[in-house]
Amino acid sequence: MILPVIMAGGSGSRLWPLSRQLYPKQFLPLCGDQTMLQQTCARLAGLEHLPPLIVCGEEHRFTVAEQLRASRQPHGAILLEPAGRNTAPAVALAALHSLASGEGDPLLLVLAADHAIRDTAAFLQAASHASHFASQGALVTFGILPTAPETGYGYIRRGSEIHAQEHAAFRVDKFVEKPDTTTAEKYQQSGEYLWNSGMFLFRASRYVEELGKHRPDILSACERAMAKASQDADFIRPGKSAFLESPEDSIDYAVMEKTHDAVVVPLDCGWSDVGSWSALWEISDKDELGNTTDGDVILYDSRNCYVQNDRKLIALIGLDNLVVVESDDAIMVAAKDRVQDVKKVVERLKSENRPEAMVHRKVYRPWGYYDSVDAGERFQVKRIVVNPGAQLSLQMHHHRAEHWVVVSGTARVTCGEQQMLLSENQSTYIPLGVKHRLENPGSIPLELIEVQSGSYLGEDDIVRFEDRYSRS
Structure with a gap:
């Protein structure tokens, strides 16, 4: 039986500003x-x-769980990497x-969560085809037939042809x-090379x-990490200290380039x-002038452009290849x-400790989101x-007070020893230093406006006492 292992880690910095470290491209509707x-x-x-077994980092666990729930996708466990160590330890x-x-x-x-495939x-x-070889002990990788002399991918040079049950590889x-x-x-001209897709199929024991x-x-570090693993609902947490002893390496370098059964x-x-x-422009639908647009966009005498926006009107005049x-x-x-130089902008943002490298203005949490x-x-x-x-943690702040105004839905508010229900308007x-909690006991989303005031307003000024999401 096939067990899909979906790798949902990574920061996707080359698709900034939509992709951010705490909300990277695999969680965005790009295609x-x-x-x-x-x-x-x-x-x-x-x-x-x-x-499917999903592999992701601790910081993305609730985003993964919520997106699977929202799409009603069946899934198995969500395996949380204690830290990024590339694909070989993760698999x-x-x-x-x-x-x-x-x-x-x-x-x-083994699949990446951030690849696009138009012909499902x-x-x-191909996956069914590859299973014949993997069942016999081969470690199979999928090579993409090149459509251009692409310099952004690694390549695989194919060797002798082999057959199994009328299937060729x-x-x-x-x-x-x-x-x-x-x-x-x-x-590309030789016909002997394929793009390296980073997708694989093999028996667990063979890997x-x-x-x-x-x-x-x-392997030793991963075995020790799994021996100390704990489980919390759908989340599996390998032992952190043992896993951190694992070197970083990819499947390609660690196994596929060395094995005789690739x-x-x-x-x-x-x-x-x-x-x-x-x-993304290459795989997107285009108009008669080669433009791809998403959002409120007006183009005049512009060609081969990719334009995407969330809110504001964008107008392009007389531009090409932007x-x-x-x-x-x-x-x-x-x-x-x-x-490709977008990542250099992200590196600068990180060096200046600017939040635009890490998070969006809208930040998702296991209970919902704030903007x-x-x-x-x-x-x-x-x-x-x-x-x-859903409910937020029972918490308090040392440096700020908060005013809450309910816009829609019903809020159950705990403030010190008092508990109250608030409805629209x-x-x-919430005074500074007082324990409090916000809950939505209703059947529709709760929306409210929060005004914070105080000497320090950072997200790290939160002291959690109780939290159903194991963050306290």
């Missing part, structure tokens, strides 16, 4: 109405498989968990790094076996890793052939939305 994580799960519907955790879960020795279909049927056919001759343009053109042979230090299955499915704004992206707190304008509407000297205004049945005041 349709669903987020990329939701699309990854949805395209598995035509494949006979076990409920080792998944393999060890699957072998210990009583489901036998499943075929692990071709992808599912190729031995992996070698993996090669991202080439320059001249080399990429030679690769563990090969990892132990070639990188026993990684097999590549060619795949033509409209695949993209959506690794840049130009890549990317313009507006988010709730930033605007990015770039030449389409320079979008920072305005801020100034000693005050901040937030729009807060609490999901039905009613308000209350």
Whole structure:
């Protein structure tokens, strides 16, 4: 049986300003109405498989859980990496968990949560095809048929052809790094090279076996981490100290380049890793002048542009090959052939400790979200939305007081020893230093306006006493 392992970590800095460290591209609806994580799960519907195992970081756990719940996607456990150590240790955790879960020795279909695939049927056919080889002990990777001399991908050189039950694939001759343009053109013309997709299929036991042979230090750390794992609802937490001893490495370097049993299955499915704004433009629908727009956009005499906005009207006049992206707190304008440098902007934001590198103005929490509407000297205004049945932690602040005004829904407010119900147009005041809690006991979202005032308004001025989301 196939067990999909969906890797939902990563920061997606090349798609800033929409993608942020705490809300990266896999959680954004970049290629349709669903987020990329939701699309990854949805395209598995035509494949006979076990409920997917999701691997992500601690900071993204509630976003993953909420997006799966909202899309009604069936899933298994959510495995939380204590820290980023690249794909080889992450998949080792998944393999060890699957072998210990009583489901036998499943075929692990390792997928990234932030890839786009336009031809789902071709992808599912290739996965079924690859399962014949993986069932016999091969470690299968999927190689994308090149459509251009792409310099942003690694390549796989295919070796001799092999057959199994009328299904054909190729031995992996070698993996090669991202080439320059001249080399990429030679690769494409030769017909011997495929793009390295970063998708894999192999038995859990075979991956563990090969990892132990070639990188026993990684396997040992992961085994010790899983031996100390704990479970909280759907979340599995490997032992942190043991996992931090694991070196960083990718599946390619740690296993696939060293094993003698690597097999590549060619795949033509409209695949993209959506690794840049130009890549997103390439796979998006365009008008007769090659423009892609999303939001309130007016174009005049402009060509081959990608324009996306959330709120404000954007007008382009006489422009060519530009990317313009507006988010709730930033605007990015770039030449389409320079979008790889977006990450340099993010690096500068991080070096200056600016919040635009980490979070959006709208910040999602396990109970809902808040939107920072305005801020100034000693005050901040937030729009807060609490999901039905959800509650914030019992908490207090050392440096700020809060005023709450209910816009819609019903709020149950705990303030010190007092508890009250507030409905639309009613308000209350939370003094500095007083324990308080906000809950939504109703069946519709609770929306309120919060005005904070005080000497310090940072999110780290929260002392939690009780929290149903294990954050206290």
